[in-house]
Amino acid sequence: MPTGLAIRDVREQLFGAAERVLLRAGPSALTSRAVTTEAGCAKGVLHKHFDDFDAFLAELVQDRIVRLTEESEALRAAAGTNTVVDNLTGALTALFGSVAVAIVSLIIFRDELRARLRKATPTGIPLLNEAGAMLVAYLAAERDLGRIAAEADVDVLAPTLIGSGHLVFADRTGTPPEPDTVRRMVTTVMAGVLA
Template structure:
């Protein structure tokens, strides 16, 4: 790697390489050597910008959270447009076709990584926890607009949507489920909560 490359560029290059490796080969494939090789940089570049590999992984996970797909991040502002089911189906599909599914086993597999993430993220798994919060906020907004039953427990519905879709996306050998399956899950979870 040429000298004088900006810190942010090196970080993003390493994060992009880690994401490709994670999606292609899973969390066991992530090592400092494999990431730097995938990024096409010297191994020392990673250690120049991060105190150790778990520091790199924690920053990688937090970067993935900050880059959440706009269809998920913007979900609360979609309240009152389209249908509740269609909005949720689009957001959940975007979420689970991103790196989110691959981050879960990475975080679970590494004790030191989980410990480091507990400081900025005291509960749950980053990305999925944030997505559940955004979906809950969206459902709250729809409830206030009368498009969701006043008795609906929006936070439980959000958790059910995340959990059920996560199971669908992790059970197919990296093959996303058909769009109709995600739509059917959303409709089932919302049944009784969406006024007819």
């Protein structure tokens, strides 16, 4: 891109480029040069908007966490509609069918990124923590509505669903799991608590 031309929504353009590189080639291929090449801009553009590459990556993760917060509100609002299994299957498919699995790999792969994210998320894995909180809120709402057992431990069910979902979707190079595979996993985890 020629110097002097304004780039609209530069952050989103760079974040989108980073996600494409991450999905296509994995965390080891994610460099500032790869991102700016994918975005079609000069390398200096990234460094003009972010202190360094790990600051860029930390903001990418935080941006995806904010998006997950919006999805969390929608899932919470779905309590009492459809079936619990349908709602959870849809939420987990949306979560892990996105770039989330690749971002989790990135967080694990890059020590400096993990260190920066620890300031806001001192324990667990950022993005997965927030996904777990999303499921806890939804499951608690369903429990309050009587659609899952009153004694259901939503603080255990949520990470069980997240961990199981992550394992089902973990192969970023393979084809996504069939919807029936996700539904079967959800049904199995929830079997003892569905009303």
